[in-house]
Amino acid sequence: MIVKSVMLALTLVGVLGVQGSTGDCPEFPYQPTNYQEDNRGQFHFSSRGGWMNDVNAPLYYRGVYHLYYQHNPHGLAWDTMHWGHPTSTDLVHWRQKPIALEPGVHPGDLWSGGGVVDTGNVTGLKTGDDDPIVVYSGTDGVTVFYSLDGGNTFKSFDNGRKVVKPPAKTSRDPKVFWDPDSRRWGMVVWSDQDGNGVDFYTSTNLLDWSFASRYQGDWLFECPDMVRMPLDGASHWVLSAGSGEYVVGDFDGTTFKTSWPTPQKINQIDTYAGSDYYAALTFANLPANRVVSMAWQGGNHGSTWTGNASFPVEERLKSTPSGPRVLSTPVPEIASLRTSTQSWKNLTLDSAAARRLLAGVTADTYELDAVVDVRQAKQFGFRLHTSPDGWFDKDVVYDASNGLLDGAVMPAHDGKVKLRLLVDRGQLDVFGNDGEVYQSHNVNFDSLPGGDGVELFVDGRIQLESLRLHELGSIWKNRSESTLSTNIAGLWYPASGTWSDVAGGKQGESSGDAFYLSKASGADFTYEGDVKLASGTAAALTFRANKDASKHYTVNLDADAGVVKLWRPGRDIATSPLTVERGRTYHFKVVAQGPSLKVSLDGKQAIDATDTEQSAGQFGVNVFRGTGVFQNLRIS
Template structure:
């Protein structure tokens, strides 16, 4: 039995009602419902005997856990990480009834396909679960599939160890018959590839990322990915490793509005009945800067539906003897553990010193003005001298966004309460909004 109120159980972040979870798998949207499949061991608090867990949502925020989608006692092969798509064109020829086929791809040392004809709730092995694509190398896993509109073909990327780390590319007209066309090799590239078309300055380009959130931007001609990048960038300032606070992020397929929305695995949160949670969904976009294109990440706009109260501050001059926000929390108020804070500072006339948001005992977010560092990571103010900062705080999770999404840090933290803003120098606060948030579990408290 769970009421989703256990210590460290995120009130904004999905976690399984019981058991172990890790990588997101086959994220997709279908007829008004978002499907979040994930690596799951329902019988233990540690990794073992992988199933595909399943949760659904109509708004990407409130999640309802469903029966497991893939079960190793029913579905053949190793049901490790993979991807999923909605075959709205019925290229597979599998449609039988009202629903479009939904296909998911998984397997190690060879890719297997399972398909659903009931809207993603139950799955049948395709052709008895035979391997439909054989990657190169001794080890391979984590297939991800997208639709490539220019060639009207499906494209699959699969991690393997052939000639070092990298991904094999496959193409298919029907999701059932696959041709291996090329390989991208990079020492840094490990596991859980995500391959995403994204708009950059009005043109479509392609982002290839691995499990740690390292990524490169390049071109794809329908058969081969090429990039001029010699080294990757990272989605978060604290990338990897597996079971860390951010790993194996995957983008949703068939989004109705064209957004690129991703969720990742946060492995350091746990309780007496569950291990692991998902990161809060973020919308990502490519932005051109002098050093080249970069991914910016910000919480999806649907977070507004969780707001239960908001307090705003206008332009305010802070001094070293000022403490702001301390009266916003009663330390006994557990509901105050979850909030969304947005702040803008004008640093034009400030060259020295620092300011800190004290969130709870031992959890601080500090910007060093002279060093231009946020929690020790480089971060410059905008050319006009302003710095935007956003903190998404939950019982066991913290996401830090800054510079309009250029900075993203995803963390697991200990449960607790409190909030204060202090500074050791004169500081101009342009604006601040504090949004107290409702729990995503209000309608999902179930036994099981």
């Protein structure tokens, strides 16, 4: 497969363009889908089309979560790796973006890797307002790619030079992390030199790396992660493998050490490449030392896609009698998906009463959490997606006699256990005792009518302290694919003109004025974005608009008049001379404070004006008698 991938990559060099530039690639936009195919997860991310495997370089930057992943957009099986790319503003609702790394445009085999945001510009690569986003890929040596537009498009560093030279044997899957104690960056890379293990490298500038040490472990096979977590007033390091096996230890800036003789598992299922949990990575650059992880689930597929990402979990260390353990729970942002809730409290239930409790409940995608006293029970659990004939798609069982949740050790605490389930169309996540047990499964839940019941079953007697069932809405509902990168949370809509998604962003065309608006609004703010007049007269940022843009402020590039102009209906407020180049991208920044309206273009002030007509309103973009392309719209 590697030979086949390399040959295809070489073939595509002439088709897709030169290194460092993004062409009009056939991969994007993807074929239309409403994400409602049978078995397609409704709150687990899956690629709009094509094959998905390992999570790559998850990171957070200026209000946006970026998830990259191993991707074959041309088929439903592994072949010719690209880096797919969705983004989210809440870790829950994801939007598919254009390919981030692609053969022919970017050198190398583009296999799995990690990435960080260079907030201090230690690379020296920064040229504008955006911090460089630096990602690492490659097998048998590491190559670097960097983005200067917020993680959307990437260039190769130094024409694809290997910044880490190949070791004696196979290596791959670089993951980069920051060590605040040594004030250096670290990189962990899997290799099989003298058996499975990882090599550690260090750097002060993210570009020049020095070998530091090696940690050996038969269990430590590919896709390593290295993350720092607090526990009991101290910091510890967690080193994990693609299987989710991990050890906790110390890192002195060059060497990792642990007293653990054997690893533990983050996810307590049988994990291997292609299983229902593999190749998890933690997000870089999260605020407040938050640790969030996502993995690849390989057992989900349909007619247009293969594989999905696990629902993001928040990880923390907890002290136990056996030592520190990683606990995982769903990110709290899941609450935004809850559309309705049913609850039950303080009930004593035997087998018959338990079976009657949920007899009238039906649900398709939902979250279920329960607190149960099991001191009088042999076992209890839930049967999911039941039908009147007694069929069910999956059950989750707590064995109270042996303290096991679906085979994973989970003792009761003071006679009680907590159980939390996330039930999707093609996925089931099981959490026990606030994350002591975490299991993820691909399950083909029957989405047809008549098979969406839920049943509580008991052997013996339980005291049901609480039970809640939250129905969860779809992350795809009322959300179409968009290439527009923005942290403006409101729903966007075309107020006039023709608007479409192209590789470079959101494109508008009109023979007159056309507006594309967000429902989000503001009064005092900084609003900035990239504006390109592809053809015609003018392209612009719009702000303080009403819903149909009959009232607004707009600052545009007017190629016919040769000016930057700030205007509103009925008045041209101010202009500044500029020879506008069609096809060039300009960066606008608008600072609105009461009647004061200041406009900068490419970092230089162009307009300083006042106007009292509009004190607040919606954000948007505008094109006039031509075609404009807009990207990286941000408010602060």
